[in-house]
Amino acid sequence: MTKENKNYHGLPQNENNNEEPLTCEACGGSLKKEKINLEEFEGGKLYHMENIPAYICLNCGETWIPEESIHEFEKMIEIVKLRRKKHPFNAAKPKPKKRKKSAL
Numbered sequence: 001m002t003k004e005n006k007n008y009h010g011l012p013q014n015e016n017n018n019e020e021p022l023t024c025e026a027c028g029g030s031l032k033k034e035k036i037n038l039e040e041f042e043g044g045k046l047y048h049m050e051n052i053p054a055y056i057c058l059n060c061g062e063t064w065i066p067e068e069s070i071h072e073f074e075k076m077i078e079i080v081k082l083r084r085k086k087h088p089f090n091a092a093k094p095k096p097k098k099r100k101k102s103a104l
């Protein structure tokens with residue numbers, strides 16, 4: 001048995017233990033591994049993650065993101081959401097109006 005260092009759970013495993021597909025599923029072209037930036041607009045907020053390993057098709061330009069990377073990204077979004085919930089005081093708080101501006 002091989003020991004793999006995984007920081008995610010519950011991902012379906014391929015029966016044939018190929019690491020990653022290296023041909024484009026759309027056109028069959030060859031894929032180039034690259035780091036990309038992922039962006040997701042959710043709930044009025046833009047989530048952004050950099051340096052996601054992805055595969056770019058050299059033939060049709062399609063971007064293929066490994067499922068684990070998508071999970072990482074979704075996890076990051078969840079963490080950000082939780083953080084925002086944990087700090088309700090960071091939400092727009094009305095400033096106390098103490099000083100009255102008197103005419104000079």
Ligand SMILES: [Zn+2]
Nearest residue numbers: 024027057060
């Ligand atoms: Zn392609």
